Amino acid sequence: MKLSIIGSGYVGTTVAACFAELGHDVVNVDIDEDIVRSINAGNAPIHEPGLDELVETHAGDRLRATTDYEAVLDTDATFLALPTPSNEDGSIDLGAMKAAAASLGETLAAKDDYHLVVTKSTVVPTTTAEVIGPRIEEASGKTVGDDFDIAMNPEFLREGTAVEDFLGPDKIVLGASTERAFDCLDEIFAPLVERAGNPPVVKTGTSEAEMIKYANNAFLASKISLANDLANICKEFGVDSTEVLDAIGLDSRIGSSFLGAGLGWGGSCFPKDTAAIIAAARSRGYEPRVLQAAVDVNDEQPTRMLDLLADRFDPDGKRVAVLGLSFKPGTDDIRESRAIPLIQNLVEAGADVVGYDPVATENMREHFPDIDYASSAADALVDADAALVATDWDEFAALDSEFDEMRERVVIDGRRIVTRRDGLDYESLV
Ligand SMILES: NC(=O)c1ccc[n+]([C@@H]2O[C@H](COP(=O)([O-])OP(=O)(O)OC[C@H]3O[C@@H](n4cnc5c(N)ncnc54)[C@H](O)[C@@H]3O)[C@@H](O)[C@H]2O)c1
């Protein structure tokens, strides 16, 4: 089929390249000319394992990019993969979605045959039906359910494994309200269903599909926060939290994934999506107490880590190495990284901070231009009074004699990744 994807960031580029790999003709529409140029030159505009190969293979053939919305006219369906960031109060900012829906509507005014518009972005329940659909109607002069259909297809890929996750999903969720829309979605997803070995395909309404995405992320984020809550209790009693969490993970009703206790969750999705669904719930008069508690526990983990440092010394004037700057290993993305509140507080307390990350240094430098950055963990540790480990990069597990170069060998481990050894004043956060 011929598909257009509006928005070509982490999701839009991955989805476009994977749909091209699955045999569809795909065009990416983005307002960013650099991104468009990069895709057309056969280079992925973002770093994701396997994505470069797909873009290189299909660019100029089944995959192209443009800044011109007119490109959607030659396609059967359009996916909206625009950003949905947070407003100041945590509620969802639909600005980019509304702008793209209006541009799409103006363009679709010139299309004579049927078109399907699919929301791929994470949006709060009723957005597709009550915001996207009406905006396209208004701008196109066409009628939803008659001239075109709207649908919702949430995305569950993780950064760092985006291609693998998209091509091997646990489930595919398709939200729509007409048979014609479901038929079109079936045709689009048939090659993926076949390649992925028939994963469950959940067919539901657009608002249910929207809520499934939030429920998925809210559950995973809360699971980590509950693991952190339990691990914090373990610490009070001198109990090994890893042994406890590993054991409960063996219960098939609990499962072992997303039980990794430590500094908490960051990234471009969990913080903004929990905030958005909490704000949406409150807008309808419901107070989501468990979810709010999950956020509170997450916000407090960096403070607990700094308290462990303060138990040793006042950080004012001390050199503190922060090891790991990205929000998780395997990515250079620092959005909502737990390293950010650590560094912020250390700087405010007067510490001399040196950061190190295998790939995220340049991104963090934009955020904190005035702290030092080291080109290796070993360099970061030279003359440091303390090291705070914020991200579980594998290479931190191998650190050993490098700690000998520290002035005071205080190591506070936020991810239980450093191997304990003699001569270190080592303490794990959980
Ligand atoms: N990043 C993830 O891992 C992930 C996973 C699942 C779902 N999501 C959701 O997918 C959506 C997109 O996220 P992302 O991480 O890909 O965002 P992103 O910021 O990486 O990319 C968005 C792209 O949209 C473009 N854009 C903005 N306004 C536009 C407009 N009016 N017309 C055309 N293009 C426009 C931007 O230039 C950018 O390239 C969000 O709702 C997010 O919550 C993200």
Ligand SMILES: O=c1ccn([C@@H]2O[C@H](COP(=O)(O)OP(=O)(O)O[C@H]3O[C@H](CO)[C@@H](O)[C@H](O)[C@H]3O)[C@@H](O)[C@H]2O)c(=O)[nH]1
């Ligand atoms: O046991 C764990 C697992 C993860 N994390 C942290 O949780 C955050 C998020 O990790 P992860 O879920 O792997 O990364 P994302 O790329 O943000 O992916 C999440 O957010 C995406 C955007 O909505 C969804 O599509 C994915 O399904 C969902 O996993 C990171 O800070 C991790 O360090 C933990 O602290 N403990």
